[in-house]
Amino acid sequence: MAAHARFIPETARRIADPFFTKDLYISEYHLGQFVEKREQLLIEVIQGLDVHSKAALGLIYMRKDHLESPVSLQGSEPQALEQLGSTLGECITALSALKGSLVANVLADDQPVWRFKHPTIGDAYAATLAFSPDLLGIFLSGSSTDNLLAQVTCGNVGVEKAVVVPKTLFPAMIGRLREFSGSSKYKVGWMSSWDARWTLHRFLATRCSKDFLAIYLLDDPDLLNKVAEPGLSLSFSPEVKLAIRLHGFGLLPEEHRKKFTKKVATYAIEGEDLRAMKDTALEGVFTAQEVAELVQTVRTDLLPRLAEVRREVQTSHDSSESPDEHMQGIVETISTLKGRFGDDGDALKILEREAALAQKWIAETEKPEPKVSPRQFGAVEPSEGQHGTRSLRRHRRR
DSSP states (O other): OTTSTTOOHHHHHHHTOHHHHTTOOOSHHHHHHHHHTHHHHHHHHHHTSOHHHHHHHHHHHHTTSOEESSOOOOTTHHHHHHHTTOOHHHHHHHHHHHBTTTEEEEEETTEEEEEESSHHHHHHHHHHHTTOHHHHHHHHHHSOHHHHHHHEEESOOOOTTOEEEOGGGHHHHHHHHHTOOOOTTOOSHHHHHHHHHHHHHHHHHHSBOHHHHHHHHHHOTTHHHHHTSOOSOGGGOHHHHHHHHHHHTTOSOHHHHHHHHHHHHHHHHTTSOOGGGTOHHHHTTSOHHHHHHHHHHIIIIIGGGHHHHHHHHHHTOOTTSOHHHHTHHHHHHHHHHHHHHTTOHHHHHHHHHHHHHHHHHHHHHSOOOOOOOOOOOOOOOOOSSHHHHHHHHHHHHO
16 A cells, blocks of 8 residues: 555555544455545545534634634634534534544644644545535635635636635625725734735636626726736736736726736836836737837837936945845846847947946945954863863863
């Protein structure tokens, strides 16, 4: 069995546990199937549990594998347990019975928590949700929204191990997104608001199908205005990813597409962010004519004042950031321009000069390494007795 290509240490533990093998016929073939089809067998084990054990696993899953002990219910979890036919007391009893087989009680930052015994158990539980729309509906209503955003996709978009929300539950999911106000880890209002927007836009850009996005836009039409005004650091902006996705699906109206491309083009022309000139997916939101106009404007407007842009970046430096990190943006800008205008002799002279001046400034501004004086060994008076002599010898050897 250990030689089987799909054998993992967790499999050995399960084979030794009667909880998993009470109905297993011991033969070479059946043991091989136990290893080969471990995911399916685990799903069957979970499906065969009593309602209280399933509800207990559901609580752990809804808390993203971090159910604090002693257990107290939050939000709509009491209603979820009621729909599952269980209670808090019966779930606590079930957790104790499942301890060591499917769940474990461990310390996390000095706090006892219930977790799945192995990550594959959480994966198998997620798979069981797909077999029951009613159970998935309870999961959507009982889980915290920030946990949902990390665990589900709206429609099948190819995200591995995600719980796929079907079309029938799209309205319920939109309702959960509507109430999302950010992670509870942020206590400051504006930070929580920023987190909510960033997380929601990333979710829509990466984990939602065309059908879901079309329905969502009807519920939140103002989303298009937010997408059309991306902030700087375009490579990290979920609005950029969402604009690209909406455009690819034909869901970005022309008015908002033009507003978006104008904003992104302005960042490039000003020398603030040239992502549009090196990201083919982002460039795809532009028309061919718009791309040509952008390249020409950058050539005629940005290149002649690139020295000014570099000096502005240098003067904004403060001691909290290393010179190398501070100049990373302008260095990347020069590199992007070289990639676009490297065959233009005049442009190349400007770019090489600015690259050299940027590196010179970094070298001159970088704090020198502190000089370490050679270690001096002074005379050390030994203490009385043999212990002092041994201590002195040990000091000299160092």
